[in-house]
Amino acid sequence: LAKTTQPISMDSYEGQEVNITCSHNNIATNDYITWYQQFPSQGPRFIIQGYKTKVTNEVASLFIPADRKSSTLSLPRVSLSDTAVYYCLVGDEGYSTLTFGKGTMLLVSP
């Protein structure tokens, strides 16, 4: 699996847009980019997945530039309940194991 690099932590305030960037310089042609969210005392939860350009769902948007060496998870108008650890993973559609790094701890304050 391609190695990923993301910030250890980020701070934000309620109502702001938060962008978390993940670097994956050695991403392979068949790799997808997947983001998970983990709240304290819970298991990770799938947020969004993309291959190129932009993907949007009811929770977040994922922006992927043409070279695919990085990706940005965008959370619109965060609330206190978005405080969590966010993990970026890269791998091909068929891979059966996941490698989680330490993720990005997002703290949203009032």
Next chain:
Amino acid sequence: NAGVTQTPKFQVLKTGQSMTLQCAQDMNHNSMYWYRQDPGMGLRLIYYSASEGTTDKGEVPNGYNVSRLNKREFSLRLESAAPSQTSVYFCASSEAGENIQYFGAGTRLSVL
């Protein structure tokens, strides 16, 4: 709409005791996984089962055994618990060939 169910939620063991962590999923997924998560760390894969009847080692399999009892259930056994196995254990499942995994709530294990 249970998804992935893990039991127990909490457990305290003494060094040398054995126990089995249970996991069941109701999504008819073929693949199941066991991870451990230590404080401040990401998840590390212990064992996985790509399909019923098969199991494979992950990144940190030493000290653990698994059983894929049927398509729904995948158990993790600690034969002789050690303090280094104090951790939070997560079970997950996915469709075969899918890289989107669904996680249980976790089992918090302390080994004294």
